[in-house]
């Protein structure tokens with residue numbers, strides 16, 4: 001049995017680790033980019049981003065003053081037993097967001113869209129978002145916390161099948177031109193691309209692709225992996241650098257995920273995830289043991305299954 005006390009404690013700790021430390025794969029990639037950047041202003045900006053990462057850890061404060069929107073991804077083993085069930089799990093995750101908003105502190109960003117009513121705790125209607133997936137032959141619970149920044153950088157386009165890869169590249173470059181100017185998506189950013197499914201599914205996949213894969217990870221399909229690499233290259237040759245300066249280091253990585261689509265269309269969603277990548281994961285085993293890690297391990301072979309089994 002996974003105890004509710006362990007879930008609450010873990011969710012609190014995940015919010016702290018995500019907000020302050022973030023994952024090392026992102027920090028390392030920014031450091032590599034800083035070494036290779038040839039434009040002096042962009043090199044300077046990358047250096048300051050690295051200094052900011054270090055200062056946040058040293059001072060135990062969030063790496064960005066803008067918390068973005070805190071959210072959770074819960075992967076639940078098919079044999080997991082959670083004290084109080086799934087409703088309790090969601091209640092605990094909401095509680096952890098409210099508590100850590102006060103204790104870290106995080107900026108209370110969530111407001112009612114019309115009245116702008118604010119509980120000052122990042123909790124409200126559909127806030128924080130909790131997304132679920134399930135895993136066979138497992139009795140553990142994986143929780144990933146993401147503080148997703150950026151009002152900008154998310155887009156959707158319905159392409160025709162005949163638009164194909166060139167159409168997808170056009171949309172990708174249009175999104176970079178739209179959001180990278182003036183640093184609107186606080187690049188360098190990871191670009192998530194969701195292709196296929198329906199409008200909602202491709203947008204959801206693009207966000208998961210941006211937030212839930214480590215930098216350097218490639219899609220297991222070799223053709224998609226090749227396209228990811230092409231898009232990284234294309235993005236970093238676009239002339240945009242970090243925060244809207246000219247340069248060659250704006251794209252930390254590109255992650256593509258696909259879903260089977262209607263035969264008449266090719267819907268595409270794109271999401272930018274800024275350099276303040278607040279994500280952290282933990283697995284709670286059935287004996288209440290907690291293991292923290294930086295790889296969300298969200299895209300399992302089961303999650304990408306394409307047959308009945």
Ligand code: SF4
Pocket residue numbers: 064065066067068148149150151185186274275276
């Ligand atoms: S987009 Fe990211 S880096 Fe920029 S203000 Fe928002 S959270 Fe901070």
